[in-house]
Amino acid sequence: MNLVKNFSITKRMTFVFAFIFSITLFCLSACVLYSVELYQFFSAHNDIETTKKYILTDNIKLSDIENGEALYSRKDILVEIRNKDGILFKTTAFVDGIEHSVIPYDRIAVKELEDEDFLIEKTKCIIQDITYDAVIIKDLHDEKVFLKILFSILALVDLVGIMIALISGYIFAKKALKPIDIIIKTSRNISYKGLSERIPLPESRDELYELSLVLNNMADKLECIFNKQAQFVSDASHELKTPLAAIIGHASLISRWGKDDREVLEKSILAITTEAEYMENLITKLLYLAKLDNEKAVMIEPFNLSELIATIYKDVSMCNENFEIICTCEPNVQINTDKAMTKQLILILLDNALKFTDSNGTIAINCISNDDKVVLDIIDSGCGMCENELAFIFDRFYTNDKARNRTSSGNGLGLSIAKEICELLSLEISVSSILNEGSKFQLIFPKF
Template sequence: MKKDDSPLHHQKVVWKGVKKSLSSFLSFLKRCKASIVFKTAMVYVVMFGIVLVIAASVMSAAFVSYSAHSGELERTMSFVVSRLQSPAGQLFDFEEFAQFSKTMIEISDVRTHQMVRFGEEITDVSEKMQTVRRIDRPDQHLMIKVVSTEYTNAPFEGGIGIAYAFALAGLLIAAILLGSLSTKKLLHPVYVMTQTARSITASDLSVRIDEGNSNDELDELARTFNEMLDRLEEAYRKQNRFVSDASHELRTPLSVISGYANLLRRWGSEDPVVLEESVTKIIEETDNMQQLVERLLFLARVDQQTQAINPELFNVSELMSQIVKETRLIDDSHTLCEQIDPGVTLTADRALILQAVRAIVENSMKYTPPGGTITLSCRAEGTQVCLSVADTGIGIEEKDLPYIFDRFYKADEARSRQAGGTGLGLSIVKWIVERHGGEIRVSSIPDHGTEFHILISRQLCLPT
């Protein structure tokens, strides 16, 4: 069987390897750590490069085939000329030779204008491959034309040229479509993110995007999106817990106030003891509720990042002495000691530092049994100021120490309720200290006492 070496055949042969290599190429691009823009550009460069290679290979094959056929025709011409110049030329069967070589041989006598043809008759020889040669000898003046009955005069003339044009256009369209599909495959994480974002609701923040292994901006975007969802889920969980705990904390004093108000309505006007007890408890629970609301509002400003810091240079030794005097006025059940170095200054928000130290002192008063000792200290340590509050109270279990600064955390719910704690004071203290670029340290031994140490730079260094 004769081998098909037409341009269309060569196109099919070259195109066979495209589908096989495209999948592996896309896999390589996904694993390659490069920009998505670069990967997209590479897809189209490769696709159009393949089209150019196919087109060039087909054209090259066509011209090689044309050159081979032209050489074959020239050899046929040379053979015909040699036969005509041979003494035995008149005996040669040109008709059979023309049929065998698939040509039409035309021999014309220049002087007599006589012409003879051998082989298949061709009416229009202009579109066929042909060669012409003249013989000028004293006894011969001939014009010889050999025309191929099989091949055209140019590689892409006629139907082959039209087919090649359509095939090339088809390749370009295929390259565009395959490039689009490949780009869509590379951008698949974007569609996944879109669907994931649509499926997220306030009641379900657990959905995450498969980060894959594309090693490009999309991989980083998916990872960032998941990290954002982690933060949102954690914030939502904390918000729900915050609202739940705040509702619980507010419910208790309201219930107490309501109970004593009903008690007053029934017997308070007739029984002075009931009247005194009810009024005292109502005032006490109102104060607790007011303190809780104030702390909740403070934390709300913290969460919204609207809590201002107003730094100033002040004498922190005098501030600590002021706290000792105020505490002695309201607490006569504990022994207050002070170890305050004079003249220690600090650049910070005086009101917030005062609030932080007061919160720690209040905490010590609540959890130190009557007769216990509370010691306030102030000293300069190099470039830092150390403010300390130590007590001889019930202490904190080691398992609870990492969580005492969490909002509404209470190591012992029963004792905390009895002491009137809300679980918000220390979380506010921690924010104030850290907002000043400082550090708070806690050490505690159960049934022996707790020590809080606040370390703040003497020159204010606000964190970014």
């Protein structure tokens, strides 16, 4: 059993195919052999019945029997007619030693005498009003020889059939599993050469086609994740390098002149605190992104979106009194999604609007419920964006200032987190913007 497990799939398929074919061939040969043997038996029995009918005719005379003229005569059939005293007549003498006492009346039987098979039947016959015993014996020698020849032919055919089954099964299995060999070869190339290799799709749209398609999709996702990870590490290193350099510089400044210059000390401490807060904010968002990337399940539950928006509006308005924040929301809007993530999503979009809107600017929150969806718009009167920037705003660490300065305290992670949340909750998010006029972010929640 362990030896079979070590065989390749091609060999195992070949053996299985050959085994099934062999069993089928053996069964077919056995059926043919049995059918021919059965046919021979009934044919011999029919010969005996024909002879029996002839013997039992009423016009047979004893004188005819004695002269050997009236009995049915064939070289492979022996007919004996006996009375109580012994044999009156025997047509041939190709067998001797049959005991009539062991042969029941009106029953046909196969007996083996002198290594030969005979079909025997004993019956009563009336000749000139006298009852005699009639024994009819059919020689089965020719039938037995024919069966032996047929058996040899079928055995040879079975042997040739098994050889053909092994060869054709191997060729068929090799051809059928060729796409798997290609998959293995391509997978090895991916391991050695990188994630750019792809499996050629088979022409037939069968299970192997689906397997190749799934593996290619998996390779696409792995390549995308790998590229994102590489970009993520590069951008994170860049973002962390700048505040660390600033902290080290100000620490060195304090070490040199801060002890004697109060103004230098206070400025350096403020700068270090600012950079540390920036790093803390950056690390917090990075950890949240990592959590979203590994999220296995969300807490889907029905809740009142109107109440959640009202709470957020109240908190944001209290902390940002120098902005005009307007909230227009229909009452009792019910949705079914993760409440905590929805709150985080709205806060990110509001924080983004506040970040890029000047003081005394306007920010509007509009929520409208339709038959099958809920539309939430967050509109600001900030600096806006160019049309060519809209395709990149959800990328990690992207900011709308190419110099990547942090005058607006942004690190380019907020909107990427918002995008991740939307994908996780199956929400739609879109943005439209006009440079120097403002931006509008739109969220679409399914009701059910």
